[in-house]
Amino acid sequence: MLLKMKFTQQRRVRLAQGLWLMSWLAVMCGAFIFCLGVYLKTELLRRAEVMDNTEIHVVPNILMMVGLASIGTNWVATRVCQDSLDASRFPRWKVLLLVWFAVAALLCCLLISVVVLSYALQGRLEESLKVGLRNGIRFYKDTDVPGRCFQKETIDHLQMEFRCCGNNNFKDWFEVQWVSTRYLDFTSKDVKDRIRSNVDGRYLLDGVPFSCCNPASPRPCLQYHLTDNNAHYNYDYQSEELNLYSRGCRQALTDYYMELMNSTGPGVLSVILIQMSVLVSLRYLQTAVEAATALENPEGESEGYLLEKGVKETFQDVKAKVLDIVKFAQVDPSATEESPGAADAVKPADNTTEKAVSPTPSPAS
Amino acid sequence: MPFMPVKFNLQKRVKLAQGLWMLYWFSVIAGILIFSLGIFFKIELRKRSEMMDDNESHLVPNLLILAGMLACGFNAFGGKVCHDSLDPMKFSKWKPMLKTYLQLCCGFNILLVLVSLLCFLMQFSVYLTLAEGLSYAIRFYKDTDTPGRCFMKRTLDMTQIEFRCCGNNNFRDWFEVQWISNRYLDMSNDVVKDRVLSNVEGKYLMDSVPFSCCNPGSPRPCIQHHLTNNSAHYDYDHRTEELNIWTRGCREALFSYYSSLMSSIGVLVLFTIVLESVDMAGLKYLSTALETMSEPENPECESEGWLLEKGVKETFSDLLTKLKTLGRTNQVEGGDAPETPAAFASI
Numbered sequence: 001m002l003l004k005m006k007f008t009q010q011r012r013v014r015l016a017q018g019l020w021l022m023s024w025l026a027v028m029c030g031a032f033i034f035c036l037g038v039y040l041k042t043e044l045l046r047r048a049e050v051m052d053n054t055e056i057h058v059v060p061n062i063l064m065m066v067g068l069a070s071i072g073t074n075w076v077a078t079r080v081c082q083d084s085l086d087a088s089r090f091p092r093w094k095v096l097l098l099v100w101f102a103v104a105a106l107l108c109c110l111l112i113s114v115v116v117l118s119y120a121l122q123g124r125l126e127e128s129l130k131v132g133l134r135n136g137i138r139f140y141k142d143t144d145v146p147g148r149c150f151q152k153e154t155i156d157h158l159q160m161e162f163r164c165c166g167n168n169n170f171k172d173w174f175e176v177q178w179v180s181t182r183y184l185d186f187t188s189k190d191v192k193d194r195i196r197s198n199v200d201g202r203y204l205l206d207g208v209p210f211s212c213c214n215p216a217s218p219r220p221c222l223q224y225h226l227t228d229n230n231a232h233y234n235y236d237y238q239s240e241e242l243n244l245y246s247r248g249c250r251q252a253l254t255d256y257y258m259e260l261m262n263s264t265g266p267g268v269l270s271v272i273l274i275q276m277s278v279l280v281s282l283r284y285l286q287t288a289v290e291a292a293t294a295l296e297n298p299e300g301e302s303e304g305y306l307l308e309k310g311v312k313e314t315f316q317d318v319k320a321k322v323l324d325i326v327k328f329a330q331v332d333p334s335a336t337e338e339s340p341g342a343a344d345a346v347k348p349a350d351n352t353t354e355k356a357v358s359p360t361p362s363p364a365s
Numbered sequence: 366m367p368f369m370p371v372k373f374n375l376q377k378r379v380k381l382a383q384g385l386w387m388l389y390w391f392s393v394i395a396g397i398l399i400f401s402l403g404i405f406f407k408i409e410l411r412k413r414s415e416m417m418d419d420n421e422s423h424l425v426p427n428l429l430i431l432a433g434m435l436a437c438g439f440n441a442f443g444g445k446v447c448h449d450s451l452d453p454m455k456f457s458k459w460k461p462m463l464k465t466y467l468q469l470c471c472g473f474n475i476l477l478v479l480v481s482l483l484c485f486l487m488q489f490s491v492y493l494t495l496a497e498g499l500s501y502a503i504r505f506y507k508d509t510d511t512p513g514r515c516f517m518k519r520t521l522d523m524t525q526i527e528f529r530c531c532g533n534n535n536f537r538d539w540f541e542v543q544w545i546s547n548r549y550l551d552m553s554n555d556v557v558k559d560r561v562l563s564n565v566e567g568k569y570l571m572d573s574v575p576f577s578c579c580n581p582g583s584p585r586p587c588i589q590h591h592l593t594n595n596s597a598h599y600d601y602d603h604r605t606e607e608l609n610i611w612t613r614g615c616r617e618a619l620f621s622y623y624s625s626l627m628s629s630i631g632v633l634v635l636f637t638i639v640l641e642s643v644d645m646a647g648l649k650y651l652s653t654a655l656e657t658m659s660e661p662e663n664p665e666c667e668s669e670g671w672l673l674e675k676g677v678k679e680t681f682s683d684l685l686t687k688l689k690t691l692g693r694t695n696q697v698e699g700g701d702a703p704e705t706p707a708a709f710a711s712i
Contacts, residue, residue, distance in 0.1 A: 138660060143584035144469035148583075152584065153581045178586070179586050180584075183585045183599060185599035185600075188599075209587070210576040210579040210586075211581060215518070218509035218510065218515075219548075219549045220544070220545050220576075221576040223576070233554070250592070
């Protein structure tokens with residue numbers, strides 16, 4: 001037996017009471033995990049317009065699912081604890097507890113996977129933001145195109161909120177036409193020349209939207225002719241750092257989401273610890289109560305353990321059981337090659353053997 | 366004849382004590398809430414003190430903090446009294462303090478009424494302070510290299526972005542001040558020179574606004590300069606253009622924020638006053654019901670509780686008499702007044 005412990009009646013009562021409290025704490029933790037998932041999902045959905053794909057949504061989805069499942073499983077654990085000291089009510093949980101342990105172990109694994117995924121998906125998140133922001137900047141001007149009407153507003157709010165500019169930096173705005181043709185005067189020589197000088201016939205300029213302006217700058221914001229030192233008095237664009245936000249929005253958003261996920265990490269890990277404690281304690285309680293019942297002395301001393309055999313033996317047993325199931329599920333290769341007619345002919349014989357094997361139920365049952 | 370008498374048996378007394386205990390703890394929570402809101406309001410005033418020329422009154426938040434702390438103390442004490450009220454031994458030690466406690470509660474309720482009134486009345490003061498403070502802030506927007514005003518530009522920009530407003534009354538307020546520092550003006554440029562010379566006070570005025578006035582909801586890129594010149598921009602008419610920059614003034618935006626905050630706090634304080642009054646009435650009933658038990662040794666016996674020992678009229682006249690007596694004892698006799706200091710010295 002693995003990690004066996006002696007339990008008196010008093011210790012069993014103490015364990016049941018402590019576990020009942022811990023199970024309710026785990027229910028709260030489940031609710032916390034669910035809320036965390038909802039919050040993260042909301043934050044991701046808020047910026048869906050600047051994300052190319054939704055792969056990162058797997059993290060909040062798992063959190064929400066695990067949160068709800070955790071509330072359910074730990075509530076069941078509280079019921080088990082209440083019934084554990086009643087010899088007449090505890091046996092009915094025996095079959096269900098096996099399923100419960102499997103579910104609880106799965107929840108712990110899922111929570112660990114969430115922590116791993118939070119770090120593993122950083123590259124995917126960054127790539128998604130890169131493509132999404134590039135499209136966002138490209139469609140900034142399309143305020144009268146259905147489906148893109150609010151792209152400008154979204155990008156402006158994003159740049160102001162996250163104090164960033166462009167995808168990688170403010171120079172990204174120099175590579176796209178971000179002023180709609182609707183607001184360009186084609187009778188103006190300057191506009192005409194600028195469009196003709198571009199291969200794609202786009203109106204490019206070394207300017208940025210107002211949302212790139214940094215309020216901390218001591219001078220009024222310069223938005224246009226940013227690379228032309230002569231266009232502004234007492235200005236050098238190479239040394240000017242405060243006029244615009246220097247950080248790109250991809251960097252800002254990645255930092256924000258990673259910080260959000262990393263800060264949830266310790267919370268999730270502590271929930272894993274609580275869940276594991278509930279799992280282990282409930283196993284001890286189950287085995288101790290069952291041993292006491294077997295002794296036909298509910299008041300007497302009993303032994304509780306985690307595994308009936310050692311880790312190695314238990315693993316081999318599980319392996320053997322799994323192999324049996326796999327063998328049972330396998331189809332005979334020779335049978336598959338036979339014609340459909342032959343297969344049909346075999347069927348009645350199978351049925352008869354099945355009937356013969358199954359014992360006749362007694363009238364008493 | 367007592368005012369509003371009620372008959373009590375043991376069960377009713379227990380119910381009253383339990384209900385009161387709960388109400389007192391609700392009042393403690395209300396006190397914590399008032400205290401927290403006082404701190405929040407104080408922080409909000411401090412955050413924008415530059416917008417008010419550092420002239421804002423902290424009377425309301427200070428009173429809220431004080432009232433919140435007192436509410437927690439008084440109500441926790443009341444809760445303890447209710448908890449001990451059904452044990453004659455424990456209750457006897459609280460008995461002498463109850464009269465003083467109820468008087469203090471009355472005084473505290475008067476303070477709460479004053480606080481709630483101030484929450485509504487001081488809004489006018491906030492409005493005037495904002496009007497004056499914002500006009501100063503706009504005037505000093507350009508002074509980013511003047512000690513004490515370095516962050517005025519940043520504060521004003523952040524305020525305009527956060528509250529979606531522009532200028533004091535509206536965006537035209539920016540046309541009346543020079544908001545670009547001379548440090549960034551090329552005085553050798555003819556346009557700049559002409560503009561400065563054409564102004565009586567030698568200020569560089571223009572029909573422009575800072576970037577923080579821009580509205581992200583506008584479908585076109587923000588137009589900040591030459592706002593009143595339609596020919597300076599394609600497909601533009603400054604009279605019909607509503608989305609380009611924020612149309613609401615910051616005085617209105619900030620005042621609406623502060624007034625809604627103060628009104629909400631005022632309503633909460635009024636609710637607390639009602640709660641406190643119910644607590645006081647309940648405690649008075651409980652204490653009188655416990656004092657008037659026909660057989661104090663038998664907890665099952667009936668008793669009578671009331672709010673006032675006599676009617677309202679009699680209680681009021683008694684109070685007046687007491688006040689007059691107090692007034693007389695404090696009076697100085699007429700004959701003694703003209704005496705010389707030497708006479709006092711001889712005494």
